[in-house]
Amino acid sequence: MTRKEFIKTGSAAATAAGFTGCLTATAADKLALLGGTPVIGKAEAAKRSGIFAWPIVNDAMLKASNDVLLKRKMSGTDITKEFEAKFAAWNGTKYALACLNGTTALNTAFYAIGLKPGDEVICPSITMWASCSGAVNIGATVVFCDVKPDDLTIDPVSFEAHITPRTKAVVVVHYMGAPCDMDEVMRIARKHNLKVIEDVSHAQGGLYKGRKLGTIGDVGAMSLMSGKSFAIGEGGMLVTDDYEIYRKAIRFGHYDRIPQVFSMEEIKDTKNMPFGAMKNRLNQCAAAVGIEQLKKYDAERAEIEKAMLYYWKQLEGVPGFRIMWPKDEGSDKAGWYASRCHYDPEAFGGLSNVTFAKAVSAETQGGYTPGCYMPLHTSSLFGKQGPFPVTERMNQLIVSDPWFKHCDTAKIDLYAAAVRKVAAQWEALLPLDEGVPPCDGGLGLTDFEKKKRV
Numbered sequence: 001m002t003r004k005e006f007i008k009t010g011s012a013a014a015t016a017a018g019f020t021g022c023l024t025a026t027a028a029d030k031l032a033l034l035g036g037t038p039v040i041g042k043a044e045a046a047k048r049s050g051i052f053a054w055p056i057v058n059d060a061m062l063k064a065s066n067d068v069l070l071k072r073k074m075s076g077t078d079i080t081k082e083f084e085a086k087f088a089a090w091n092g093t094k095y096a097l098a099c100l101n102g103t104t105a106l107n108t109a110f111y112a113i114g115l116k117p118g119d120e121v122i123c124p125s126i127t128m129w130a131s132c133s134g135a136v137n138i139g140a141t142v143v144f145c146d147v148k149p150d151d152l153t154i155d156p157v158s159f160e161a162h163i164t165p166r167t168k169a170v171v172v173v174h175y176m177g178a179p180c181d182m183d184e185v186m187r188i189a190r191k192h193n194l195k196v197i198e199d200v201s202h203a204q205g206g207l208y209k210g211r212k213l214g215t216i217g218d219v220g221a222m223s224l225m226s227g228k229s230f231a232i233g234e235g236g237m238l239v240t241d242d243y244e245i246y247r248k249a250i251r252f253g254h255y256d257r258i259p260q261v262f263s264m265e266e267i268k269d270t271k272n273m274p275f276g277a278m279k280n281r282l283n284q285c286a287a288a289v290g291i292e293q294l295k296k297y298d299a300e301r302a303e304i305e306k307a308m309l310y311y312w313k314q315l316e317g318v319p320g321f322r323i324m325w326p327k328d329e330g331s332d333k334a335g336w337y338a339s340r341c342h343y344d345p346e347a348f349g350g351l352s353n354v355t356f357a358k359a360v361s362a363e364t365q366g367g368y369t370p371g372c373y374m375p376l377h378t379s380s381l382f383g384k385q386g387p388f389p390v391t392e393r394m395n396q397l398i399v400s401d402p403w404f405k406h407c408d409t410a411k412i413d414l415y416a417a418a419v420r421k422v423a424a425q426w427e428a429l430l431p432l433d434e435g436v437p438p439c440d441g442g443l444g445l446t447d448f449e450k451k452k453r454v
């Protein structure tokens, strides 16, 4: 497709969508970042914000949470146990244990698999620190490995190369919804007698070759905080088929439930004291919301998938801007949490993803940012490691996409039009190019920095 055709397609899509007020034929030729008229004006952006609103809170959730408050049951466990049982059935695991958040669920998992001081745990370097920080609390060492460039999940070859006699476990992260190569991960882990923890924080309910994520390794742990696909507020869940792992998980931080799974003989010295010295019980308002979330989550996921695949259909043929989508039959990207796509600077004369994303965001009033999480192996928190060639380059090869929650095709067309408009005029951006993107360390550092400056 030629440059002129790109522009024409972009303008036509916006016009067809009824947003002619924000895109005139002549202004469409000039990029908003260079003073042209944006594809989506500020007023239109405010009107379209509902397409992104998250989480979707319905009356049943409000009532469920109110009921807990009115019955003064916030600190009980009856509703939480009901949520756990329903979550386990939906997820396809024998046991589920609700925790305060994803971080505590992961901390619990490290203890529950029997990790000890001096052990090593392998983890991909591109993830949020909470994927592996629980191992540090136990006195173990986190050894990082590289990721695959096609989906930013653990590279099995790099994983195996980092195994030592001290390695006891691997954490795999289904990063930004993409399922890890679980066949290879499990083959290597079993060969070396390692436990496998799946961090499912970005892909609740996702599939790998037809199997639910979190059911393939020894234990799954995940965040259910408000920004995630499966959102209940602050909350986390641990899932497993292994009763010993489940019992130890309870022993870590659910003190009041210890006598329910350990005999009096087993706990005669410690009674119900938690071995993690933690109290990880979930607030039952969140558990009640979770029960309601379970009823609608699969439908919400399906709608998101429809919207995101529609968007990508409109972008077919744009060189250098590519969907991240699992290639295996039966695998998906549940919920599309924090959607990212591939950006190839070579297709745009070396233009960085920073400037490209900025230019598209100028057309759409936000929604496109360059890069992904800061590689953890560069942080002194874990002790600097590396180099990891793929991990260290990925930040320049990724752009975040708008995360559409509803398949409103007229609105989505405008976002596709904006990408096409920028992709057609990249040469004009070269003089402004800003180079390498900042990494946020999985902390939303940009917002953090902004707050610091206030």
Ligand SMILES: Cc1ncc(COP(=O)(O)O)c(C=O)c1O
Pocket (backbone or CB within 6 Å): 101, 102, 103, 104, 106, 127, 128, 130, 131, 173, 199, 201, 202, 222, 223, 224, 225, 235, 236
């Ligand atoms: C991959 C990953 N693991 C773990 C966590 C920690 O979960 P939480 O924030 O609920 O503690 C997060 C983020 O929230 C995450 O992105």
